[in-house]
Amino acid sequence: MKYFVKLVRPYLIWSIVIVIIPLLLIVLYSVTTGGNDLINIQFTLDNFKKMAEPIYVAVFLKSFRLGLISVGICLVIGYILAYLITFFSEKVQNLLILFVTIPMWINTLLRTYAWISLLSDNGIINSVLEMLGMEPVAMMYTDFAVILGLISDLLPFMVIPIHTSLCKIDHSLHEAAMDLGANPFQTFWRVTFKLSTPGVLNGIIMTFLLSISTFVIPKLLGGGQYMLIGNLIENLFISVGDWNFGSAISVILAFIILIAITCMKRIDKETGEEE
Amino acid sequence: MSDVLIELKGITKNFGDQQVLKGIDLNIRENEFLTLLGPSGCGKTTTLRILAGFDEPSSGEVLFDGVDIAKIPPYKREVNTVFQKYALFPFLNVYDNVAFGLKIKKMDKSLIEHKVKKTLKLVGLEGFDKRDVTKLSGGQQQRVAIARALVNEPKVLLLDEPLGALDAKLRKEMQGELKKIQKEVGITFIFVTHDQEEALSMSDTVVVMHEGIIQQVGTPEDIYNEPENRFVANFIGESNIVEACMIDDLLVSFDGFEFECVDKGFKKNECVEVVIRPEDIDIVKPEEAKIQGTVKSIVFKGVHHEIVVETERRDYTIHTTDYYEVGLKVGLSFGPDDIHVMYRMDWE
Numbered sequence: 001m002k003y004f005v006k007l008v009r010p011y012l013i014w015s016i017v018i019v020i021i022p023l024l025l026i027v028l029y030s031v032t033t034g035g036n037d038l039i040n041i042q043f044t045l046d047n048f049k050k051m052a053e054p055i056y057v058a059v060f061l062k063s064f065r066l067g068l069i070s071v072g073i074c075l076v077i078g079y080i081l082a083y084l085i086t087f088f089s090e091k092v093q094n095l096l097i098l099f100v101t102i103p104m105w106i107n108t109l110l111r112t113y114a115w116i117s118l119l120s121d122n123g124i125i126n127s128v129l130e131m132l133g134m135e136p137v138a139m140m141y142t143d144f145a146v147i148l149g150l151i152s153d154l155l156p157f158m159v160i161p162i163h164t165s166l167c168k169i170d171h172s173l174h175e176a177a178m179d180l181g182a183n184p185f186q187t188f189w190r191v192t193f194k195l196s197t198p199g200v201l202n203g204i205i206m207t208f209l210l211s212i213s214t215f216v217i218p219k220l221l222g223g224g225q226y227m228l229i230g231n232l233i234e235n236l237f238i239s240v241g242d243w244n245f246g247s248a249i250s251v252i253l254a255f256i257i258l259i260a261i262t263c264m265k266r267i268d269k270e271t272g273e274e275e
Numbered sequence: 276m277s278d279v280l281i282e283l284k285g286i287t288k289n290f291g292d293q294q295v296l297k298g299i300d301l302n303i304r305e306n307e308f309l310t311l312l313g314p315s316g317c318g319k320t321t322t323l324r325i326l327a328g329f330d331e332p333s334s335g336e337v338l339f340d341g342v343d344i345a346k347i348p349p350y351k352r353e354v355n356t357v358f359q360k361y362a363l364f365p366f367l368n369v370y371d372n373v374a375f376g377l378k379i380k381k382m383d384k385s386l387i388e389h390k391v392k393k394t395l396k397l398v399g400l401e402g403f404d405k406r407d408v409t410k411l412s413g414g415q416q417q418r419v420a421i422a423r424a425l426v427n428e429p430k431v432l433l434l435d436e437p438l439g440a441l442d443a444k445l446r447k448e449m450q451g452e453l454k455k456i457q458k459e460v461g462i463t464f465i466f467v468t469h470d471q472e473e474a475l476s477m478s479d480t481v482v483v484m485h486e487g488i489i490q491q492v493g494t495p496e497d498i499y500n501e502p503e504n505r506f507v508a509n510f511i512g513e514s515n516i517v518e519a520c521m522i523d524d525l526l527v528s529f530d531g532f533e534f535e536c537v538d539k540g541f542k543k544n545e546c547v548e549v550v551i552r553p554e555d556i557d558i559v560k561p562e563e564a565k566i567q568g569t570v571k572s573i574v575f576k577g578v579h580h581e582i583v584v585e586t587e588r589r590d591y592t593i594h595t596t597d598y599y600e601v602g603l604k605v606g607l608s609f610g611p612d613d614i615h616v617m618y619r620m621d622w623e
């Protein structure tokens with residue numbers, strides 16, 4: 001046992017270096033002025049106050065709205081997909097899951113460019129519409145394009161945890177429910193769905209985290225004016241160079257996410273106990 | 276005897292090209308405790324699943340109260356199952372597990388409470404309502420599973436090796452309790468086991484199965500005392516099985532001697548098999564019996580000694596409380612009603 005404890009040490013040091021220290025730095029930046037200048041530190045809460053300005057609040061609201069919409073759509077599509085996959089033999093299931101994850105292997109940037117070539121004004125979809133004699137539709141630089149891009153990005157992160165928890169369900173529980181008089185729909189709702197909630201919650205948390213911090217997709221599919229939290233932070237760090245305000249936003253974001261996750265976990269526990 | 280509740284007529288079941296049930300004909304009466312007994316893989320669970328509606332027979336009919344229920348899905352059958360591994364809902368406590376079926380039926384809340392409490396009391400789990408089922412002992416989970424099925428007041432309760440996971444002592448206890456519960460609720464229990472002792476001690480009717488075929492149906496006494504073939508004789512307790520020839524009614528010959536017996540109805544000189552239970556053979560002085568031999572071994576088995584006597588044609592196993600020295604010359608004696616004549620079967 002002691003031997004293993006020793007083995008853990010390098011990992012511990014490593015995680016302190018790559019996780020904890022940057023986090024602490026961000027927290028430090030968020031309450032100081034002067035950017036990266038760590039010698040003349042001045043503490044302040046101005047960075048947080050600035051966030052109450054309407055334009056920034058609007059960015060937050062827009063990000064959350066978009067995130068929630070994409071997560072919601074992902075949940076519906078992802079659940080159906082994961083559920084259908086469980087009906088195949090184990091071999092086929094593995095293959096199908098592999099298919100679902102293929103987008104994850106391809107760089108987000110490339111995938112997003114693929115969307116552009118589909119959606120742009122003279123892209124594939126509009127060309128087809130034109131051939132059919134229909135009016136072209138402007139799809140680029142809309143919420144629709146951003147949500148579409150997000151969903152295609154997030155879907156695997158929804159499907160996999162749900163599929164995993166569906167697979168873990170002991171089939172005899174379905175038979176037990178049916179034996180006790182539950183029709184297929186009741187069996188699904190009272191047993192299958194119930195037992196898949198951990199996967200659903202994990203999927204929601206993961207996709208929400210990813211959607212809220214994205215910046216490539218809104219930038220490319222939403223256009224230069226499209227501002228989500230991810231873009232705001234990116235701008236502040238890279239273009240504007242206001243690391244302090246950028247850090248403050250990150251800290252607030254982390255807080256909100258933490259609260260959201262805690263709520264989710266609480267919901268998970270309560271649904272387990274109610275009835 | 277009471278009325279027939281379920282009739283199985285020529286039930287077969289194929290999985291791929293493997294025939295698991297090869298024509299099951301069986302009548303199950305109201306209020307009886309019927310046990311399906313047989314070695315692993317003989318098709319007991321499959322038979323039960325066909326009754327519950329989880330599997331469809333490949334051919335044959337299942338009549339319930341005279342109506343063919345082949346097309347009726349499990350959730351519409353008046354049958355409930357106690358699963359081999361209990362299959363309790365891990366996300367519900369004891370009370371909600373038991374109430375599951377009643378809630379599905381949208382029964383009145385106070386009625387549900389009344390029934391659940393009553394059933395929990397019946398299975399000896401009063402006051403366990405709020406307990407987490409995953410944290411109960413095996414025996415307690417077993418009781419929850421029984422309560423969850425019984426509370427729906429089915430006409431038939433199916434139990435698939437419900438005691439399989441329990442230790443010997445708890446198993447004995449639950450056997451008695453199950454029997455008591457069955458008497459109390461007065462419904463048909465169809466019980467599956469591969470433990471012959473369990474089957475004999477609990478059942479009104481025992482159905483012995485082997486390789487998808489029913490070998491014998493009868494009361495425990497019938498099955499034990501009058502096994503119809505070598506398989507049943509061998510499977511139910513230890514036996515001496517001897518090839519024999521039926522000379523005439525009430526007269527059978529084996530090991531070079533003729534013996535009086537109580538069986539008749541065989542053809543003259545028909546080849547048969549005779550089973551003699553080890554406890555039915557008496558050891559006497561050599562000159563007092565037709566069959567003679569020497570004691571080959573003696574092993575103490577707790578209540579009795581198991582003695583093997585070597586005779587001219589074969590070894591006989593005898594159970595007795597007396598002690599005999601190895602090498603002693605003895606005679607083997609048994610009366611006409613200790614000899615059970617069976618049809619000869621060609622086993623592998």
Ligand SMILES: Nc1ncnc2c1ncn2[C@@H]1O[C@H](COP(=O)(O)OP(=O)(O)OP(=O)(O)O)[C@@H](O)[C@H]1O
Pocket residue numbers: 290295313314315316317318319320321322469
């Ligand atoms: N779904 C299935 N697909 C293919 N073969 C099956 C299936 N279910 C059962 N079998 C086969 O049918 C035979 C009988 O199985 P069954 O479960 O009825 O046996 P059992 O008498 O209950 O045995 P045990 O005492 O081990 O539970 C076995 O050979 C088994 O492999």
Ligand SMILES: [Mg+2]
Pocket residue numbers: 319320321435
């Ligand atoms: Mg079985």
